[in-house]
Amino acid sequence: MDNQQNIFYTSISTHYSDIFPFNPKQLSFVTNKLNSLPDKQILDIGCATGQLAFQLAAQGANVTGIDLNEDLLEIANESIPQPNLKFRLGNMLELEADFEAGKLDGVLCFGNTLVHLQELHDMRKMIFAVYNLLKDGGHFMLQILNYDYILKDKVTELPVIENEAIRFVRKYEFVEKSRLVHFKTELHLKKKKETISNETTLFALKSKELKQLLNSEGFRNIEFFSNFNGDAFGGAHLPLVVSCQK
Structure with a gap:
């Protein structure tokens, strides 16, 4: 995260949960894609104040949330302690250095996090790392805005x-x-x-570019949705929700 982005998120950190309260539909979406949550190994990239990660862990998943803003992570760490939940400082461009390959059932990257990377080659590097971290059949789920x-x-x-x-x-x-x-x-x-x-x-990433990036790194069963309900993608709507598998 560059200094501009860090200042931005620090400035809203204490009010983050008021701006972006927990969305139960995200929990349902992840649960549906992974079939069940108990004992699943999940990485939440850009976890912010950890609201989704906390709910996933409460359902039995083993969750690690990473973010680059220490103020957001401080708030996340104030949540009720759970042995299957941890938060840490982490860079989405350094995933392979921080996590073991082939161990994760699911990787999440919600909240328009991906487009904070301002070069396509950085996005490709991040997606390549996610692919390597997942088990065979593991799911990558992400959400950005519909820049089309x-x-x-x-x-x-x-x-x-x-x-x-x-x-x-x-x-x-x-x-x-x-x-x-x-x-x-x-x-x-x-x-x-x-x-x-x-x-x-x-970076205003188009859906075609995102699909090409996912395809090029080997992901299959790539699905685009207009929301976390799983409605069809396309048209004048803001969310772009994606699910794909290794």
Whole structure:
């Protein structure tokens, strides 16, 4: 994670769970793909505050969550201790150095994490490492945004996230003659009446490119969905959810 991204996530870390509360549909999606959770070995890349990892472990999976932001990990480590759950500092470009090959039943990379890598060759390196970490038949599940739609329709503002505690405004600024986008946010803290403004840079990865990357590294049974319910991918929707197997 570059310094810009680290500053961004530190700035919202204490409010992360208010902005992005646990989504039970993610748990159901993972459970369905892995058939069951007890004793499954799972790596959660970009685990943030660990909400999904905690729920997976509570269902019996052995889960390791990694993230590059120490403030998010500090919050994750405040969750109720479980012997089958651990969080650690980890870089998705250094997976093969940190984990043993062929030992994982599932690798997760949700929350638009992949596109924080700003070069296709870095994404290929990460996907190659995931493939090697999985057991035969293991599942790689990831979620980014639907940049086919965002680029085609020049979507410059994502839906506002709002609840009793916060109002989170998210905007995209496209970089001319580039696939990079500046992700600009304003986090309004209602009780404190404060606003935290920040930005980070992402790579607008198209679905065709992602499929080519997965194919080139040997993944099979590649499925694209428009949400964690498993609805068909395509059209004017924001999520892109992917499942594939080694």
